[in-house]
Amino acid sequence: MSIWWSLHLRRGAASVPLARRLLLGTMETAGVDPDICFDLSVALSEACANAVEHGGPVADTSRVGKPDTAVCAEYRVTAYLDGDHCRIEVTDSGPGFPPSTVSGRRPPPAGPSEKEHGRGLGLIAELSDHVRFRNRPGRGAVVSFDKVLKWREGALLRVS
DSSP, rough: OEEEEEEEEETTTTTHHHHHHHHHHHHHHBBHHHHHHHHHHHHHHHHHOOOHHHSOOOOOGTTTSSSOOOOOOEEEEEEEEETTTEEEEEOOOSSSOOOTTTTTTOOOOOOTTTTTOHHHHHHHHHHHHHOOOOOOOETTTEEEEEOOOOTTTTTOOOOO
């Protein structure tokens, strides 16, 4: 069984629960274990929140169609459920990650003494089996994370 979908979302707070609910609905319908559903939905929420906050300049809707207008107030979420594996990618149009983030090192786990900001990347890494942060020069950042799926007993869409 393979399922994939891609969303182009406005960079606004309301888009985060929308993406999360779509992922949860897809996985629950497919029969993915609830704990895996929860982990991936939290990781997706963190990645989306990061894209909303840092994903590039906000479009000035009063200047749409006029010269020198920055209209990149969106980001993309793509989810692939293929066999016993799930990959999620969140792509934005922002300035990208600092070099230390894309160096291939796993972000440190989120600790209780950390401030509210800056814990999301570490949380994504802790909730997934593999995570990659990369930049698309001049075009933004991509967070991709994978997790091996576990299935509920009797899942209708489980791989044979």
